[in-house]
Amino acid sequence: RTGSGKYAFKRRGRSHLLQQKSKRQKRLNRTVVAHSTNFRPLQSLVPTL
Secondary structure (H helix, E strand, O other): OOOOOOOEEOOOOOOOOOOOOOHHHHHOOOOEEOOHHHHHHHHHHOOOO
16 A cells, blocks of 8 residues: 555566567556555455555
């Protein structure tokens, strides 16, 4: 979770073999804040955070 209580996550499949991936794919590697409509489902999936 972030300092303000939102959920942050990283997208999948961006950990290795980055030479052959496009610039767009590598840019999507950044951390993303989950949308507010997904807050309740995430809360039930990850109750310890």
